[in-house]
Amino acid sequence: MTATTPKRLTTSAMIASFADPGQRTASAPFGHALAALAESDDRIVGLTADLGKYTDMHVFAEAHPDRFFQMGMAEQLLLGAAAGMAEVGLVPFASTYSVFAARRAYDFLCLDIAEPNLNVNVVGGLPGLTTGYGPSHQATEDVAIFRGMPNLTIVDPCDAVDIEQAVPQLAAAEGPTYLRLLRGKVPTxxxxxxxxxxxxxxxxxxxxxxxxxxxxxxxxxxxxxAAEELAKHRVDVAVVHAPTIKPFDAGTVLSEVDSDRLVVTLENHTVVGGLFETVASAVVSRGLGKRIVPIALPDAFLDAGALPTLHERYGLATGTIVAKVLDALG
Structure with missing residues (x-):
C-alpha cells in the first residue's frame, strides 16, 4: 500500500476573495496555522457559531475533531463558552463574522472575557469591505466598537504571512485578542x-x-x-505596516510621521474610530501638528455588489489611492 499525501482542505468559494488575478495566495491560512499550533499545544480549542466553513475553522475541526465545538447560531453562547474554557486553562479561538462579534455579542466579550482578562481569541471574518453582501455582513465599524474595550488586543493582518505568524503569538498573549480574519484564498x-x-x-x-x-x-x-505606481510619477513613498491597532506602536509610526513628508493612512474600515483616528490621536498627543490624509471607508452603510466595483467606488482600489495622493500633493 503506497502512502498518499493528505488532502489540504480549502475553503468555500461562496464569499469573494479580494486577491488580484494571478496573485500568489494561500488557502485558509488561519485554519492551517491553528491546526498546526494545536499539534504542539494541547490547550488549544476551536469554537464557532455555525460558521466553520466560512471562517476557515473547518480545517481545525477536521484535524482535531475532539477539540472543536460547534455552538450553533448563538454568538453570545459562543463567547460565554469560550470564557468558561479559558477559566479552566484552555486557550480558545472562537470564530464568527466580525459583525456578529462586534454588534451582537459585545457585552459577553466585554464582561465575560475582557473584564477578567481571559485568554480568549476572537476571530472575526468579513472585516471591513471584504464581502459584497451589504451592511448586514460588512463590519466597517468593528475596530471603532472594540478600541474602547480595556484589555482587548486588536490585530488587522495584511496577508497570509501575518495570519500564520500571528496565531501562535495571539495564543501566547495574556488577555483577550480580536483578529480581523482574512479567509479563503488570502494573498501572500x-x-x-x-x-x-x-x-x-x-x-x-x-x-x-x-x-x-x-x-x-x-x-x-x-x-x-500604490507606492509602486506612484514611483512612475516620480513620487517616492514609504510604507509603514501597523497590524496591531491596539496596543498601538506609536513609537515606530511617529518616528516616520515626524518629517516633512505627506502622511496618508490607509484602512479597510470606516474613517471613524479606526487607524486614521489612532494615528491622529498619537500625533496630537506628541504635539507634532501634522496634516494626515485618510484613505478609508465613508461613515455610511455601504452598497452590496462585486468587490472590485465596491473597492473602486469607496476608494480602496490602487488606482483611486494613487489619484488621491497625487491630488493631495498638488
Missing part, C-alpha cells in the same frame, strides 16, 4: 519585504522621501501596490 505579500509579524509592533516595509503611508490589514497590500 509580506514575504517579499524581510518582514516578520511581532504582536504590538509596526514595521517599515519600504522607505520613501515624499510620502509616508501608514496602513493596516489588506490596505497594506494596496499601499505597496
Amino acid at each position: 505579500v509580506l514575504d517579499e519585504y524581510d518582514y516578520s509579524f511581532r504582536l504590538g509592533e509596526a514595521a517599515v516595509l519600504r522607505g520613501g522621501s515624499d510620502v509616508v503611508f501608514v496602513s493596516s490589514g489588506l490596505m497594506t497590500m494596496r499601499a505597496l501596490q
Whole structure:
C-alpha cells in the first residue's frame, strides 16, 4: 500500500476573495496555522457559531475533531463558552463574522472575557469591505466598537504571512485578542519585504522621501501596490505596516510621521474610530501638528455588489489611492 499525501482542505468559494488575478495566495491560512499550533499545544480549542466553513475553522475541526465545538447560531453562547474554557486553562479561538462579534455579542466579550482578562481569541471574518453582501455582513465599524474595550488586543493582518505568524503569538498573549480574519484564498505579500509579524509592533516595509503611508490589514497590500505606481510619477513613498491597532506602536509610526513628508493612512474600515483616528490621536498627543490624509471607508452603510466595483467606488482600489495622493500633493 503506497502512502498518499493528505488532502489540504480549502475553503468555500461562496464569499469573494479580494486577491488580484494571478496573485500568489494561500488557502485558509488561519485554519492551517491553528491546526498546526494545536499539534504542539494541547490547550488549544476551536469554537464557532455555525460558521466553520466560512471562517476557515473547518480545517481545525477536521484535524482535531475532539477539540472543536460547534455552538450553533448563538454568538453570545459562543463567547460565554469560550470564557468558561479559558477559566479552566484552555486557550480558545472562537470564530464568527466580525459583525456578529462586534454588534451582537459585545457585552459577553466585554464582561465575560475582557473584564477578567481571559485568554480568549476572537476571530472575526468579513472585516471591513471584504464581502459584497451589504451592511448586514460588512463590519466597517468593528475596530471603532472594540478600541474602547480595556484589555482587548486588536490585530488587522495584511496577508497570509501575518495570519500564520500571528496565531501562535495571539495564543501566547495574556488577555483577550480580536483578529480581523482574512479567509479563503488570502494573498501572500509580506514575504517579499524581510518582514516578520511581532504582536504590538509596526514595521517599515519600504522607505520613501515624499510620502509616508501608514496602513493596516489588506490596505497594506494596496499601499505597496500604490507606492509602486506612484514611483512612475516620480513620487517616492514609504510604507509603514501597523497590524496591531491596539496596543498601538506609536513609537515606530511617529518616528516616520515626524518629517516633512505627506502622511496618508490607509484602512479597510470606516474613517471613524479606526487607524486614521489612532494615528491622529498619537500625533496630537506628541504635539507634532501634522496634516494626515485618510484613505478609508465613508461613515455610511455601504452598497452590496462585486468587490472590485465596491473597492473602486469607496476608494480602496490602487488606482483611486494613487489619484488621491497625487491630488493631495498638488
